[in-house]
Amino acid sequence: MFDVLIKNGIIIDGKQTKMFRGDVGIKGDRIDAIGDLSSKSATKVIDAEGQYVCPGFVDITNHSDTHWTIFTTPTQESFLRQGITTILGGSCGSSLAPLVHASDIGAIQKWTDISQVNINWLTVKEFLDELEKHPLGVNFGTLVGHGTLRRNIMGDRNMPADKEELEQMRFLLGEALHQGAYGLSFGLTFSHGRPAGDDELMALAGLVAQAKALCTIHLRDEGKSLLPAITEVLRIVRETGVSLEISHFKALGREAWGDLPKALHLIREGREEGLPIHADLFPYVRTGSLLYAMLPSWARDGGRAAILKRMDSPQERRQIIDELERATLHFERITIASAHREKAIIGKSLATIAENLGVSPGEGMLYILKTNELGVTIFGETIQDADIASILQEPYTFVSTDGFGLRAESAISGDLTHPRSFGTTARLLGEFVRDRSVVDWETAVHKMTLGPAAKMNLLDRGVIAPKAFADIVVLNPETIQDIATFTQPYQYPTGITWVLVNGTVAVEQGTYTGAKNGKILRK
Known part of the structure; x- marks a missing residue:
């Protein structure tokens, strides 16, 4: 007798094999049997007639940790309701551990208000142990942020690490990998990642390679210097052999759109050499980012205090404004999503805010950053729809x-959030698979299940197979659709009918059950 029996469904197993009709029997937290189980009984029977039965989706680039919502919203309902059952935090160079001093948690203040944040961990082990005391709706693992390592050892100093500092970073990283971190993330566009040179990148990536762990990377530049950034990534992988994932891969801005085919070609060439390189993307033409990341690179150096100080210097302030207004920025297409202090500007474009203030767009942008102490996020329409399709069609x-x-x-906060937090998977399956046939169902499911799970070396997840963990999504292929928009983002998708996490029903007939049965994952 099974604990749960999912019957009459069409199974897409995550392995890119052709979908097939079958039943799935679950005992405890594992899949016990697959096939014709019509003669079997179960404590709970789910009739999936006319629906697809898939592995739970795996989110390999995720920020629930650094946005603190693993604590404030432990249900992670916006992920469960779109079928995501496993998330990997510590992305883009920033993680919640390891820390040398508790005050180093201040690095996340660019994303969230830390005035009420208290922590009782320093190491990755202590962090994961603490999380196990606070049940989550989804499974959670973490990377180590390179920017976090740098901040621990070097503070806000904007220079290459010396030999002693690099050894300290290697020690912290090695300890974290031993304690269960899945690898290392680089955020090379951010102030704590940008100063890192080849020696530092190779030394840290080489250590990750020795541990057979994963490196992810937020490229040094996704815009006009996209191709040199891709070349840098290929050099890291070629010299160290590390398994590497490019996070949220895209060509950012009109001046970079023409470079995407060349970037894809470079990656293909690297893979033909045998380089273990993959990339991920979100299927939206608008990005969500930090407003201060739009500043000239020199103006972002040295961390938060240094950035704010430059805004008080008449000469440097003028230089920043001049460079912003000479750049190919479309201020009318950049919308404020959240602001730590000045909530009235949320939902307005930079151009509108500047006009209301009676100043130029560059001056308006600095006013917003200064008033909100850099704590401002934005939406920008900077990705070409055709590029999304091109990237999706790549096998890697x-x-x-x-x-x-x-x-x-969460809408009560008054902030806007990028709709990807509510609708990514449904947008992919509804628009790019069913409606536009950019990729087929089996390929799309693989890209959200066994593909990323295997990249993480995540055992027994991301696949429907005997003995695999029973993370399962049942969806209606005819009705699955994202509903969340940039103006009304706090809306769950349609068509996700059932979600199981480790054998426990978390979503039943489209409604969250309140279950928090996620596990803390250690490599």
Whole structure:
């Protein structure tokens, strides 16, 4: 007798094999049997007639940790309701551990208000142990942020690490990998990642390779210097042999759109050499980012205090404004999503805010950053729809949210959030698979299940197979659709009918059950 029996469904197993009709029997937290189980009984029977039965989706680029929602919204309902059952935090160079001093948690203040944040861990082991005391709706693992390592050892100093500092970073990283971290993430566009040179990148990536762990990378530049950034990634992989994932891969801005085919060609050439390189993307033409990341690179150096100080210097302020207004920025297409202090600007474009203030767009942008102490996020329409399709069709790409877990009630904050946190998977399956046939169902499911799970070396997840963990999504292929928009983002998709996490029903007939049966994952 099974605990749960999913019968009459069409199984897409995550392995890119052709979908097939069958039943899935579950005992405890594992899949026990697959096939014709019509003669078997179960404590709970789910009739999946006319629906697809898939592995739970795996989000390989996720920010629920650094946005603190693993604590404030432990249900992670916006992920469960779109079928995501496993998330990997510590992305884009920033993680919640390891820390040398508790005050180093201040690095996340660019994303969230840390005035009420208290921590009782320093190491990755202590962090994961603490999480096990606070049940989550989804499974959670973490990378180590390179920017976090740098901040621990070097503070906000904007220079290459010396030999002693690099050895300290290697020690912290090695300890974290031993304690269960899945690898290392680089955020080379951010102030704590940008100063790192080849020696530092190779030394750290080489250590990850020795541990047979994963490196992920937020490229040094996704815009006009996209091709040199891809070349840098290929050099890291070629010299160290590390398994590497490019996070939220895209060509950012009109001046970079023409470079995407060349970037894809470079990656293909690397893979033909045998380089273990993959990439992920989110299927939206608008990005979500930090407003201060739009500043000239020199103006972002040295961390938060140094950035704010430059805004008080008349000469440097003028230089920043001049460079912003000479750049090919479309201020009318950049919308404020959240602001730590000045909530009235949320939902307005930079151009509108500047006009209301009676200043130029560059001056308006600095006013917003200064008033909100850099704590401003934005939406920008900077990705070409055709590029999304091109990246999706590459065999080495996966789909991620690049978002963080919320719930519909989070709208009370007054902030906007990128709809990817609510709708990524349904948008992929509804628009890009069913409606536009950019990729087929089996390929799309693989890109959200066994593909990223295998990249993480995540055993027994991301696949429907005997003895695999029973993370399962049942969806209606005719009705699955994202509903969340940029103006009304706190909306769950349609068509996700059942979700199981480790054998426990978390979503039943489209409604969250309240279950928090996620596990803390250690490599």
